[in-house]
Amino acid sequence: MTLSRSRRTVITGIGVVAPGGVGREAFWDLLTAGRTATRPITLFDASGFRSRIAAEVDFDPEAAGLSHPEIRRMDRAAQFAVVCAREAIADSGVDLDTLDPGRTAVTIGSAVGCTMGLEQEYRVLSDGGRRWVVDHTYGVPHLYGYMVPSTLAVEVAWEARAEGPVHLVSTGCTSGLDSVGLGARLIEEGSADVVLAGATDAPLAPITSACFDAIRATSPNNDDAEHASRPFDAQRDGFVLGEGAAVLVLEELNRARARGARIYAEMVGYGNRSNAFHMTGLRPDGREMAEAIRVALDAARLDPSDVDYINAHGSGTRQNDRHETAAFKAALGERAREVPVSSIKSMVGHSLGAIGSIELAACALALDRQVVPPTANLHNADPECDLDYVPLVAREHRMDSVLSVGSGFGGFQTAALLTREGAVA
Amino acid sequence: MTWDTAPVVTGLGVVAPTGIGVERHWESVLKGRSGIAPLERFDPADYPLRLAGQVPDFTPRDSVPGRLLQQTDRGTHMGLVAAAAALDDAGIDPADVPEFELAVVTAASSGGTEFGQHEMERLYQNGPGWVGAYQSIAWFYAATTGQISIRHGMRGPSGVLCQEQAGGLDTFGQARRLLRGGSRVVVAGGTDASLCPYGVVAQLSTRALSTATDPDSAYRPFAPDACGYVPGEGGAMLVVERSDAAAARGARTYGRVLGHAAGFDPAPVLDRPPALASTIERALADAGVAPGAVGAVFADAMGVPAADAAEAAALRAVFGPGAVPVTAPKTLTGRLYGGGSSLDVATAVLALHHQVVPHTAGLDRPDPRHGVDLVVGGPRPAALDVVVVLARGHGGFTSALVLGRGDTALDLP
Amino acid sequence: MSLSVARFTLDDLTAVLHSDTGFDNAEAVTAANADRPFDELGYDSLAVLEFVSQLRRHHGVHIPDEALSEIPTPLSAVDYVNRLLVERAPNAEV
Numbered sequence: 001m002t003l004s005r006s007r008r009t010v011i012t013g014i015g016v017v018a019p020g021g022v023g024r025e026a027f028w029d030l031l032t033a034g035r036t037a038t039r040p041i042t043l044f045d046a047s048g049f050r051s052r053i054a055a056e057v058d059f060d061p062e063a064a065g066l067s068h069p070e071i072r073r074m075d076r077a078a079q080f081a082v083v084c085a086r087e088a089i090a091d092s093g094v095d096l097d098t099l100d101p102g103r104t105a106v107t108i109g110s111a112v113g114c115t116m117g118l119e120q121e122y123r124v125l126s127d128g129g130r131r132w133v134v135d136h137t138y139g140v141p142h143l144y145g146y147m148v149p150s151t152l153a154v155e156v157a158w159e160a161r162a163e164g165p166v167h168l169v170s171t172g173c174t175s176g177l178d179s180v181g182l183g184a185r186l187i188e189e190g191s192a193d194v195v196l197a198g199a200t201d202a203p204l205a206p207i208t209s210a211c212f213d214a215i216r217a218t219s220p221n222n223d224d225a226e227h228a229s230r231p232f233d234a235q236r237d238g239f240v241l242g243e244g245a246a247v248l249v250l251e252e253l254n255r256a257r258a259r260g261a262r263i264y265a266e267m268v269g270y271g272n273r274s275n276a277f278h279m280t281g282l283r284p285d286g287r288e289m290a291e292a293i294r295v296a297l298d299a300a301r302l303d304p305s306d307v308d309y310i311n312a313h314g315s316g317t318r319q320n321d322r323h324e325t326a327a328f329k330a331a332l333g334e335r336a337r338e339v340p341v342s343s344i345k346s347m348v349g350h351s352l353g354a355i356g357s358i359e360l361a362a363c364a365l366a367l368d369r370q371v372v373p374p375t376a377n378l379h380n381a382d383p384e385c386d387l388d389y390v391p392l393v394a395r396e397h398r399m400d401s402v403l404s405v406g407s408g409f410g411g412f413q414t415a416a417l418l419t420r421e422g423a424v425a
Numbered sequence: 426m427t428w429d430t431a432p433v434v435t436g437l438g439v440v441a442p443t444g445i446g447v448e449r450h451w452e453s454v455l456k457g458r459s460g461i462a463p464l465e466r467f468d469p470a471d472y473p474l475r476l477a478g479q480v481p482d483f484t485p486r487d488s489v490p491g492r493l494l495q496q497t498d499r500g501t502h503m504g505l506v507a508a509a510a511a512l513d514d515a516g517i518d519p520a521d522v523p524e525f526e527l528a529v530v531t532a533a534s535s536g537g538t539e540f541g542q543h544e545m546e547r548l549y550q551n552g553p554g555w556v557g558a559y560q561s562i563a564w565f566y567a568a569t570t571g572q573i574s575i576r577h578g579m580r581g582p583s584g585v586l587c588q589e590q591a592g593g594l595d596t597f598g599q600a601r602r603l604l605r606g607g608s609r610v611v612v613a614g615g616t617d618a619s620l621c622p623y624g625v626v627a628q629l630s631t632r633a634l635s636t637a638t639d640p641d642s643a644y645r646p647f648a649p650d651a652c653g654y655v656p657g658e659g660g661a662m663l664v665v666e667r668s669d670a671a672a673a674r675g676a677r678t679y680g681r682v683l684g685h686a687a688g689f690d691p692a693p694v695l696d697r698p699p700a701l702a703s704t705i706e707r708a709l710a711d712a713g714v715a716p717g718a719v720g721a722v723f724a725d726a727m728g729v730p731a732a733d734a735a736e737a738a739a740l741r742a743v744f745g746p747g748a749v750p751v752t753a754p755k756t757l758t759g760r761l762y763g764g765g766s767s768l769d770v771a772t773a774v775l776a777l778h779h780q781v782v783p784h785t786a787g788l789d790r791p792d793p794r795h796g797v798d799l800v801v802g803g804p805r806p807a808a809l810d811v812v813v814v815l816a817r818g819h820g821g822f823t824s825a826l827v828l829g830r831g832d833t834a835l836d837l838p
Numbered sequence: 839m840s841l842s843v844a845r846f847t848l849d850d851l852t853a854v855l856h857s858d859t860g861f862d863n864a865e866a867v868t869a870a871n872a873d874r875p876f877d878e879l880g881y882d883s884l885a886v887l888e889f890v891s892q893l894r895r896h897h898g899v900h901i902p903d904e905a906l907s908e909i910p911t912p913l914s915a916v917d918y919v920n921r922l923l924v925e926r927a928p929n930a931e932v
Binding site: 189 | 545
């Protein structure tokens with residue numbers, strides 16, 4: 001199987017900050033052990049909320065290497081992104097001094113930007129919500145940087161010393177897939193040779209929990225937080241809010257080979273569509289996600305029979321898991337029944353815009369190590385979700401190509417395909 | 426990118442302080458009729474900001490269902506109205522376009538700011554149970570794209586880009602990518618409405634806002650006494666199509682998207698030049714256009730002296746001192762963030778269509794040290810084949826868009 | 839506004855449904871259409887969830903998650919609320 005495009009995109013570095021452990025290896029460790037990082041919320045007093053569970057990162061910014069000025073000015077989401085960027089760059093072995101800044105790009109995704117910083121400042125300036133015309137003298141000097149999510153891309157661009165295209169992609173829960181898709185596209189079209197592509201979200205703040213409470217999207221299984229995220233399980237009752245980030249170093253293939261880089265995987269295909277149906281609702285047939293999958297397969301010149309593992313969106317809501325099961329069947333036919341499918345949200349929760357990049361990191365690692373992460377908490381079969389979801393235990397599995405999908409508020413549906421280096425001519 | 430195969434702009438929708446609708450906006454631009462006025466969205470009391478570009482008489486209820494208005498922010502209301510107007514102007518019924526070939530890409534800067542401030546107020550005054558069912562879909566940055574795609578049945582590869590004021594130009598770069606990749610029609614652009622108190626206070630923290638009180642001169646980019654920019658609300662949505670598809674249906678083409686480039690300023694600690702000049706050069710190279718062929722530049726025109734000086738230096742470096750007419754009609758509207766550079770593209774396309782360079786209201790002459798031929802005093806008729814639009818976004822984003830004449834340039838009114 | 843015990847009416851329902859304004863383009867709920875599904879009348883899933891939240895905020899009526907599927911129409915919602923009110927205060931006056 002060969003791709004005809006003249007410029008191809010490979011992943012040469014991975015950085016992750018996820019619940020359960022800061023760093024790529026801690027993340028992989030959690031996934032392969034099938035451990036969950038969901039617990040009662042500690043980041044704020046959640047006692048008045050319907051869902052009081054989250055997947056939180058035990059994050060010490062100083063221990064993670066951030067300076068005091070960086071900690072002061074950066075919202076938590078920016079801190080995650082920068083720590084990931086540093087890990088990814090180090091992992092890739094890229095020497096920033098050798099890069100042409102004008103051909104170094106950054107594509108970062110985020111669904112809700114600097115929510116924590118925005119809310120914290122609001123609380124102060126509005127005097128606990130009492131003033132509509134908020135105080136204009138007490139705000140932090142970088143308040144505007146919280147208001148615009150583009151700040152998250154700025155911080156990574158400074159880290160990478162990028163002077164090429166820098167973009168903040170914000171397509172809700174597919175942001176983390178769409179940002180990497182855009183990064184790969186920049187390489188393919190010749191606008192960049194190296195891209196730091198990823199996503200970050202730190203949404204664990206009262207306003208976020210409250211907005212998902214209002215639409216009953218999150219699991220209220222507060223007495224069993226550790227097992228509350230149950231994608232594909234017959235008793236699933238919503239997603240568990242999470243936080244985190246992942247950044248990948250994307251490089252043009254020939255450049256990566258020329259410097260002898262270790263290549264995790266190649267981004268061989270990407271496709272996105274919208275369901276144009278409802279901002280939060282999903283039709284059970286999954287047709288637009290199926291179309292996104294077909295577009296990605298076409299771009300990769302792959303058949304359904306080439307897909308060896310599906311990393312699902314698997315948020316754990318009743319409608320999502322049913323929707324994407326249908327999408328897999330529609331797009332892949334019988335192959336959907338033959339391959340392992342799993343959702344790591346069962347372990348690291350749903351970090352909104354960030355999770356797409358975190359899942360791509362998991363896919364790249366899965367390809368590199370030939371191990372499929374499990375779906376944790378999966379005990380009760382649901383007739384509407386009747387595929388092999390790799391319950392509870394990670395599985396060694398021969399894989400050449402992996403499909404990663406996402407679905408998000410606004411109707412966004414995205415699919416991306418990764419292939420192991422050496423499996424593509 | 427050859428002239429004939431460049432994607433074409435076939436529809437415009439404008440919701441701006443200069444007016445709602447293309448005709449009203451363009452008339453205001455030609456007459457230098459400012460949309461900047463004392464801030465009315467709330468009483469700014471002791472805020473240093475007194476003025477803003479506000480959209481006059483905006484009644485979305487005339488064209489948008491009430492239940493859709495209820496679940497969206499004012500910025501999305503403007504986006505919905507502008508997108509519908511653009512599709513109508515293009516003569517496109519979305520039902521006639523294959524569903525997966527129709528997409529929308531918007532620029533967002535700060536999301537549904539006012540909606541979000543209301544919801545946080547309810548949260549803190551009353552408790553978590555008082556946050557409404559629409560907060561999860563109204564404030565986030567993808568709201569406008571999502572709602573437009575639903576309203577018009579657009580199932581193609583839609584997206585959202587956030588690069589503050591520069592994002593709008595990048596939606597056209599993205600539209601071009603999508604049209605090369607199988608899409609037939611893309612609605613590109615953006616709108617913004619952040620003139621609520623929390624939004625204004627955040628903007629004030631940049632220290633870049635003009636605190637002047639005379640609407641006609643508060644925002645005077647490139648002037649010797651430039652004192653910052655006035656913020657505004659609104660924006661524009663444009664329909665961009667593959668040239669063959671537009672020709673097949675006999676569409677009127679306002680202009681063409683010839684080239685685009687995006688760059689980023691080096692981190693402040695590095696001793697390297699800003700990215701604007703090289704970004705302009707890359708956009709021109711992408712378009713296959715020499716600097717001498719550019720008939721006008723629609724400047725970013727931030728109105729902050731250091732930023733003006735940097736932009737002027739880039740213009741001199743690329744085009745030569747005083748070598749190309751430069752203008753900033755945005756002094757009539759203020760800086761519109763997520764809607765800003767999209768409105769600039771609409772105005773630039775109208776300039777190509779009408780063969781006239783609009784002037785920069787609010788100042789008599791630029792600081793001569795900038796070495797720019799700023800068009801002041803009144804519109805300047807010109808034979809325009811190519812114009813360039815520039816935008817810079819907070820933090821270092823830099824974008825340039827190269828536009829060419831359409832097929833049916835009009836005579837001057 | 840307070841609810842009479844065991845006498846939550848269709849008018850009460852539409853008052854709550856419209857209390858955030860903006861629903862002028864959806865059909866008004868009347869005796870004639872009250873047995874049609876909410877979404878057919880122009881009230882999507884989010885509108886129904888918001889309605890349920892309003893009931894809780896303003897009237898202290900809690901409709902649990904499991905019961906949401908039991909109120910697909912305005913009529914069934916009215917019935918459900920009345921059953922809850924009776925359970926809450928079977929013998930009380932206003």
